Amino acid sequence: MTGTDEQLIEGIAGGSEAALRTLEQRYADRLYRYALCRLGHADEARDAAQDTLLAVWTGADGFEGDSSVSTWLFGICRNKVGDRLRRRRAREEPLELAQALARLDHGEDALQLWQCLSQLSDDDHDLVLLVLYCGFSQQQVARIIGIPAGTVKSRTHYARRRLQRLMDGGDGGG
Amino acid sequence: MDNLCDEVQQLIPWVLNGTAGVADQRALHRHIVECAECRREFGRAMILQRRLETLGRALGDMPCEEADRAPDAEDAQDAQSQGLSERDVVAIVETVGLPVVVAAGLRLVARVRGLQRPSRVEIPLVECIEL
Numbered sequence: 001m002t003g004t005d006e007q008l009i010e011g012i013a014g015g016s017e018a019a020l021r022t023l024e025q026r027y028a029d030r031l032y033r034y035a036l037c038r039l040g041h042a043d044e045a046r047d048a049a050q051d052t053l054l055a056v057w058t059g060a061d062g063f064e065g066d067s068s069v070s071t072w073l074f075g076i077c078r079n080k081v082g083d084r085l086r087r088r089r090a091r092e093e094p095l096e097l098a099q100a101l102a103r104l105d106h107g108e109d110a111l112q113l114w115q116c117l118s119q120l121s122d123d124d125h126d127l128v129l130l131v132l133y134c135g136f137s138q139q140q141v142a143r144i145i146g147i148p149a150g151t152v153k154s155r156t157h158y159a160r161r162r163l164q165r166l167m168d169g170g171d172g173g174g
Numbered sequence: 175m176d177n178l179c180d181e182v183q184q185l186i187p188w189v190l191n192g193t194a195g196v197a198d199q200r201a202l203h204r205h206i207v208e209c210a211e212c213r214r215e216f217g218r219a220m221i222l223q224r225r226l227e228t229l230g231r232a233l234g235d236m237p238c239e240e241a242d243r244a245p246d247a248e249d250a251q252d253a254q255s256q257g258l259s260e261r262d263v264v265a266i267v268e269t270v271g272l273p274v275v276v277a278a279g280l281r282l283v284a285r286v287r288g289l290q291r292p293s294r295v296e297i298p299l300v301e302c303i304e305l
Contacts, residue, residue, distance in 0.1 A: 033230065101232055110232035113225050132219075133226045137193035157184040164218055 005069035013060035020057055027070070028053070030134070031077045037129050038081045039088075040097030040114070048084055052077040071143040074136070078126065078144055085122065116166040124159035131156050178205070179212050186219045 001011070001018040005026070011019030031052055035045035055076050063072055098118075101111040117125055123145075130136050130144060141156070142149040165171070182205045188194035189202050206213040 037229070107232055109225060110229045113229050128226075131187045131191055132223045133230065135191040135193065137191075138188060140193075153184050153188075156187050157180075160187055160219060160222065164222060167222070 006065060009056070009060050009063045009069055012056060013063070020053065023056065023069075024053055027073055030070075031073065034074065034129060034134055035077060035081050036097065037117070037133060038125065039084060040118070042097075044084055044088075048077060048080040051080045055080070067143040068140065071136075071140045074130070074134070074140075075144045075146070082122070112167065116163055119166055120159065120163060123155065124162055127152070127156045127159045128163055132160070179209060182206070182209075182212050183215050186216055190219055190223050 001008070001016070001022045003011070003019075003022075005023070008019040008023045008026075012023065028049055031049040032045050035048040036042060039045050039048065052073060056073065063069070067075075098111065098114055101107040101114055117128065120128065126145065127141065130141050136144065138149045138152050141152045145152065147155075182202055185194055185198045185202045189199050194202075202212075202216070206216050
């Protein structure tokens with residue numbers, strides 16, 4: 001099935017499995033990679049991406065078209081990731097991703113970055129990934145997170161600086 | 175650091191991820207020609223972004239911004255695409271070095287020509303959803 005993202009959402013709202021499959025082809029890997037960078041656990045990331053698509057399947061008629069579909073999807077996925085992070089903190093499970101990176105031949109840099117990202121607050125971690133990894137614009141991030149674009153701009157600036165201080169061996173404070 | 179530096183440094187992530195408007199791109203590049211501190215900060219941020227890409231590759235992936243980026247409604251106001259001036263290019267080369275700029279240019283050309291497609295993670299998500 002072809003069509004714009006908005007047409008696919010319309011199709012999904014009408015019960016079209018083909019539209020859902022096409023949307024999955026377009027977005028599943030992006031959602032998965034974002035979730036993986038937040039969660040550090042492949043199975044949980046897959047589940048978060050799957051939960052996002054399930055939410056689209058059951059709630060496509062709630063898409064009002066005042067943002068792009070990609071922004072809407074990442075907003076849902078961010079909430080699914082947040083739910084999982086809160087549940088995990090209650091269980092204090094180890095991070096699979098950190099262990100996997102440590103086993104790579106040249107994974108030291110990636111592991112250091114991952115460890116520094118993990119020390120950021122959830123909001124800072126999210127901003128760095130959405131902007132510098134996923135490549136979203138200020139307006140898109142504002143929609144995804146639900147804060148004004150101007151706030152996104154300043155918070156992203158300070159989140160990046162905190163991350164850089166951590167990578168320089170500082171405490172990331174300030 | 176004065177207010178101008180602070181304002182300019184807030185533009186850095188958006189210039190690096192390619193979503194800044196032309197005016198913001200030019201403002202940043204004009205400023206870093208004159209300001210060593212902001213030039214250094216731009217270079218540090220560029221290295222950070224490259225390390226995030228490396229992290230993505232370590233996960234067996236390419237960055238998700240490689241995926242087909244159809245222009246979104248929110249991006250419409252930033253959608254103008256104009257070339258950088260010679261002065262802008264000189265500023266970038268002085269900041270990060272010629273090899274980095276050349277490499278970035280080659281990647282951009284490959285992307286524009288559609289030669290470099292994002293790798294996909296094959297996850298049959300829909301198969302797992304009870305339709």
